Amino acid sequence: MPVATRLARGVAGVLPVAAVGGFMALFFVWPIGGVIARGLSGTGPAAVLGDVLGSAAQRSVIWFTVWQAAVSTVLTVAVALPAAGAMARLNFRGQRLLRALATVPFVLPTVVVAAAFEGLFDRFGLAGGGAVSLRHTVWAILMAHVFFNYAVVLRTVGAHWSALDARVEDQARVLGASRLEVFRRVVLPRLTPSIAAASAIVFLFSFTSFGVVLVLGGPTRATIETEIYRYAVVRLDLATAAALAVVQLVAVIALVVVSNALERRRAVAEPVSSPAAAPRRRGPGLVANLALMAVILGLPVAVLVERSLSAGRSGGYTLRNYTAMAERINLLPDTALAALGNSLMFAVPAAALALAVGGAATLAIVRAGRGGSRPIGRAFDIGLTLPLGTSAVTVGLGFLLVLNRGPIDIRTSVLVVPIAHAVVGIPFVVRTLVPMLRTVNPRIREAAAVLGASPRRVRREVDLRVAARGTAVGAGFAFAVSLGEFGATSFIPRRPETLTAPLALFRLLGTPGETLRGQAMALAVALMALTAVAVFVMDLWGDARRGVF
Amino acid sequence: MDQPSAQVPAHSGASRHRARGLARAVAAAAAVLAVVAAACSGDRSEDSGDLSGTTVTLLTHDSFYLSPETFEAFTLQTGIEVDHLASGDAGALVAQACLTAGEPLGDVLFGIDNTFLQRGLDCDMFEPYQSPNLAAVPDHFEFDGEHRVTPVDFGDVCLNYWVDAFDGSPPPPSSLDDLIDPAYAGMLVVQSPETSSPGLAFLLATIARYGDGWEDYWAGLRDNGVAVTAGWEDAYYGEFTAGGGDRPIVVSYASSPPAEVIYADPPVDEPPTGVVTASCYRQIEFAGVLAGAGNPGGAQALIDFMLTETFQNDVPLNMFVFPVLESATLPPEFVAHAQIADDPFMLDPAEVEAQRNAWTDRWVEIVLR
Numbered sequence: 001m002p003v004a005t006r007l008a009r010g011v012a013g014v015l016p017v018a019a020v021g022g023f024m025a026l027f028f029v030w031p032i033g034g035v036i037a038r039g040l041s042g043t044g045p046a047a048v049l050g051d052v053l054g055s056a057a058q059r060s061v062i063w064f065t066v067w068q069a070a071v072s073t074v075l076t077v078a079v080a081l082p083a084a085g086a087m088a089r090l091n092f093r094g095q096r097l098l099r100a101l102a103t104v105p106f107v108l109p110t111v112v113v114a115a116a117f118e119g120l121f122d123r124f125g126l127a128g129g130g131a132v133s134l135r136h137t138v139w140a141i142l143m144a145h146v147f148f149n150y151a152v153v154l155r156t157v158g159a160h161w162s163a164l165d166a167r168v169e170d171q172a173r174v175l176g177a178s179r180l181e182v183f184r185r186v187v188l189p190r191l192t193p194s195i196a197a198a199s200a201i202v203f204l205f206s207f208t209s210f211g212v213v214l215v216l217g218g219p220t221r222a223t224i225e226t227e228i229y230r231y232a233v234v235r236l237d238l239a240t241a242a243a244l245a246v247v248q249l250v251a252v253i254a255l256v257v258v259s260n261a262l263e264r265r266r267a268v269a270e271p272v273s274s275p276a277a278a279p280r281r282r283g284p285g286l287v288a289n290l291a292l293m294a295v296i297l298g299l300p301v302a303v304l305v306e307r308s309l310s311a312g313r314s315g316g317y318t319l320r321n322y323t324a325m326a327e328r329i330n331l332l333p334d335t336a337l338a339a340l341g342n343s344l345m346f347a348v349p350a351a352a353l354a355l356a357v358g359g360a361a362t363l364a365i366v367r368a369g370r371g372g373s374r375p376i377g378r379a380f381d382i383g384l385t386l387p388l389g390t391s392a393v394t395v396g397l398g399f400l401l402v403l404n405r406g407p408i409d410i411r412t413s414v415l416v417v418p419i420a421h422a423v424v425g426i427p428f429v430v431r432t433l434v435p436m437l438r439t440v441n442p443r444i445r446e447a448a449a450v451l452g453a454s455p456r457r458v459r460r461e462v463d464l465r466v467a468a469r470g471t472a473v474g475a476g477f478a479f480a481v482s483l484g485e486f487g488a489t490s491f492i493p494r495r496p497e498t499l500t501a502p503l504a505l506f507r508l509l510g511t512p513g514e515t516l517r518g519q520a521m522a523l524a525v526a527l528m529a530l531t532a533v534a535v536f537v538m539d540l541w542g543d544a545r546r547g548v549f
Numbered sequence: 550m551d552q553p554s555a556q557v558p559a560h561s562g563a564s565r566h567r568a569r570g571l572a573r574a575v576a577a578a579a580a581v582l583a584v585v586a587a588a589c590s591g592d593r594s595e596d597s598g599d600l601s602g603t604t605v606t607l608l609t610h611d612s613f614y615l616s617p618e619t620f621e622a623f624t625l626q627t628g629i630e631v632d633h634l635a636s637g638d639a640g641a642l643v644a645q646a647c648l649t650a651g652e653p654l655g656d657v658l659f660g661i662d663n664t665f666l667q668r669g670l671d672c673d674m675f676e677p678y679q680s681p682n683l684a685a686v687p688d689h690f691e692f693d694g695e696h697r698v699t700p701v702d703f704g705d706v707c708l709n710y711w712v713d714a715f716d717g718s719p720p721p722p723s724s725l726d727d728l729i730d731p732a733y734a735g736m737l738v739v740q741s742p743e744t745s746s747p748g749l750a751f752l753l754a755t756i757a758r759y760g761d762g763w764e765d766y767w768a769g770l771r772d773n774g775v776a777v778t779a780g781w782e783d784a785y786y787g788e789f790t791a792g793g794g795d796r797p798i799v800v801s802y803a804s805s806p807p808a809e810v811i812y813a814d815p816p817v818d819e820p821p822t823g824v825v826t827a828s829c830y831r832q833i834e835f836a837g838v839l840a841g842a843g844n845p846g847g848a849q850a851l852i853d854f855m856l857t858e859t860f861q862n863d864v865p866l867n868m869f870v871f872p873v874l875e876s877a878t879l880p881p882e883f884v885a886h887a888q889i890a891d892d893p894f895m896l897d898p899a900e901v902e903a904q905r906n907a908w909t910d911r912w913v914e915i916v917l918r
Contacts, residue, residue, distance in 0.1 A: 038648070111780075111782050111783075114783065114787070115786065115787070118787055122793065214744060214779035214780065215778075215779055215780065215782075215783050218777070218778070218779065219740075219741035219743070219744065219777045219778060219779050219917060220917045226744075230743060230744065232644060233637075233638075233640045233641050233644045234640050234743065234744070235905075235906060236643070236644055236647060236668055238648075311814065311815075312813070312814025312815060313813075313814065313815065313821075314814070314815045320814075330614075330616075330866045330867050331614065331867065332614070333614055397644070397645070397648060400645055400648060400649055400654070401648060401649070404649075404652060411654055412606075412634055412654055412655075490611060490636065490637050490641075491636055491637050491641060491645075492636060493608065493634035493635065493636040493645075493654055493655075494634060494635060494636065495632070495633060495634060495635075496614060496633055496635055503611065506611075507611070507612070509782050509786065510612065510781070510782065511808050511812070511869060512785060512791060512801070512805045512808045512809050512812070512822070513808050513809055513811065513812020513813060513814075514812065514813055514814035515812045515813070515814045516808075516812045517786065517792075518814060
């Protein structure tokens with residue numbers, strides 16, 4: 001091979017790795033490091049950390065944060081796993097639509113979800129006054145976390161499941177295994193990587209949950225995340241906030257290391273299934289699954305839809321709240337409809353960026369096991385998941401602290417918002433794609449190479465097709481995360497004309513008045529509809545591109 | 550990525566960037582004209598001539614918004630463009646400005662109130678500036694003798710009550726004392742001062758009213774079944790009658806009743822809520838020139854502008870607060886339905902900053918444990 005070509009190949013290989021590393025160093029590691037260093041600089045890290053870990057109140061906050069996240073994760077997996085199987089192994093009308101609809105909770109601001117849950121508690125007599133009250137209990141927190149994260153398990157595990165060969169399961173059945181045995185001994189072991197990946201995402205989301213804890217849990221409950229906010233913003237005690245951020249980071253790294261190891265060790269390369277092998281129309285438990293989904297996801301959403309249609313205190317139903325979205329009111333710099341447009345304009349580049357960075361990182365991670373650099377692969381594997389477990393306040397303050405040191409001050413650039421959203425979206429792309437690509441039997445790649453395909457062609461024809469559905473899933477989440485993001489967005493200085501839909505929602509709900517409340521509910525429903533449509537389209541693409549071997 | 554100009558035709562950053570070149574040319578021409586005019590008439594327009602064509606960056610919290618025409622009027626008068634950046638709540642805004650003190654993100658900060666004021670002053674984030682327009686503002690709004698901050702608007706955090714819930718006995722509450730009367734048991738919802746700005750203001754009101762007796766007062770509130778939420782939304786829409794809850798007394802704002810009229814559905818003549826004026830804590834919002842500002846002259850001009858009627862008249866309907874300028878005109882809904890407390894509670898900002906953590910820690914022990 002001529003030197004020039006080899007050099008070009010080398011550069012082409014190093015370039016994406018350098019780009020991913022540079023992106024994360026600039027927009028994640030440096031800002032977080034800056035805040036922590038600044039916070040701990042005064043009194044010395046050991047003293048502050050000692051104070052935090054030595055305080056019984058802080059220890060109980062840390063413990064509560066960990067256990068509520070763990071229980072939320074177990075509950076979410078238990079509830080959503082059967083549905084993931086139904087989605088992967090059965091073929092029924094409206095399947096794709098349901099898969100898209102399951103993502104809509106993701107974009108809902110907590111205040112709105114809390115309103116929906118409390119509406120439900122009211123309706124079923126659980127709001128207090130009755131024998132059982134869920135208001136301001138840990139149960140309300142856990143229920144909301146299952147509601148928010150259901151789609152993570154459904155879609156991440158479902159995509160992986162559908163890429164596994166169903167014939168193995170059929171063979172086991174023919175050989176006399178019961179359904180339960182098949183699941184336990186044939187399906188579950190092979191699914192471990194994506195269950196570990198999805199669990200990590202759900203855990204981190206619940207671990208850093210902010211609004212759910214404050215609004216649904218009530219004022220007596222605190223997590224590390226809400227404490228970081230309280231110390232950094234309300235008390236301006238940066239030292240304690242930084243110490244808590246360190247605790248948060250250590251816990252998150254530990255979790256990610258464990259879950260990644262599980263993901264990696266259990267990854268089994270196998271022939272990729274042909275979708276044609278799994279075309280059963282109905283299956284046991286389908287109705288039960290759908291009914292459960294309707295209760296968990298459908299009821300709160302239905303409450304919101306009903307409220308968006310209600311005609312204020314006069315009673316009855318109307319579309320007025322929706323038409324009002326096109327009219328400008330004093331409280332907002334622009335119409336609610338324009339805010340929705342802004343959110344879309346942020347979400348598209350944020351998802352594209354997440355896909356580009358996450359995709360390049362995934363290749364580096366998967367390749368690390370077969371000839372690529374193992375330390376870099378591991379670093380990406382762990383490092384790119386951390387943003388999910390890092391508080392928005394830490395990242396937001398970090399951006400302000402360090403991003404003015406370069407040649408240009410980008411702290412006030414309009415690019416900061418999509419970049420911040422992409423940082424949160426990347427873990428979804430990585431955690432969805434890595435388990436799927438690890439299932440690709442290296443022999444398929446070798447065969448393609450022997451048959452004369454260039455490495456690039458192998459990547460395109462084999463990896464990309466296997467990962468097509470996963471790509472759609474990852475991109476869908478990155479998009480939805482951006483559409484619904486509030487914490488970091490609100491913390492970044494923005495021009496008012498770039499108002500996003502979640503910010504507009506908070507503004508509308510922050511002033512009394514029935515028309516404002518009605519419009520907020522209509523905007524929430526519009527945000528959900530936009531998400532469902534976008535995710536549906538991405539799924540269509542993913543399914544069309546999906547490889548058949 | 551480009552700005553979403555399709556959705557925001559009139560006011561978008563994209564169109565403003567495009568227009569900036571043109572604006573600069575016009576401004577340059579205007580500057581030439583101004584110099585000529587000054588040479589002819591000998592008046593003092595040199596200052597604004599220098600600043601014309603510059604941009605002043607205004608940092609605010611998320612709740613700050615004015616009609617586009619208001620800033621356009623400023624640009625028309627001074628030739629200075631306003632670049633407005635908003636982020637977070639008042640606490641987040643002050644935290645950010647404190648962290649970046651000396652290397653500010655902008656020239657003017659608006660939205661630091663008297664509960665956070667001392668913290669901002671301690672951070673050395675402001676440069677003193679005494680606006681000539683301050684003469685038209687009542688003295689009791691001024692808190693800093695060095696004029697590092699300038700008062701711009703005020704709002705009162707007060708108990709609101711649902712009028713229809715009090716058509717018989719007991720009558721609507723008329724004082725803080727009423728709330729520990731068993732007749733009002735289970736009626737009140739407040740926000741936690743640890744996480745909510747009105748929640749903190751209400752705690753400060755009780756400390757201003759009862760002094761050291763505030764702890765006993767809150768123990769009384771607890772015995773009387775006070776409910777606590779994390780934020781205003783959850784209190785007003787979750788527990789208060791307005792959102793379908795069953796508690797008819799809530800901590801909200803003096804401007805909440807006008808909002809209930811302006812945004813009523815269906816339209817109403819009278820607000821469904823009333824204000825207990827003897828329970829109000831006054832929050833004054835200030836603006837200041839940031840130390841290290843790139844455009845200090847433009848910043849001073851903007852502070853001057855904030856104390857003109859153009860700016861002050863636009864404040865109530867956009868932010869639901871009251872103008873500090875005595876000559877400002879209140880919109881009819883405010884005249885009819887807003888009550889301004891004659892003698893609101895207030896505490897010294899320095900005392901608030903020094904005691905706040907101790908007070909809220911103690912409050913948590915009394916009310917939540």
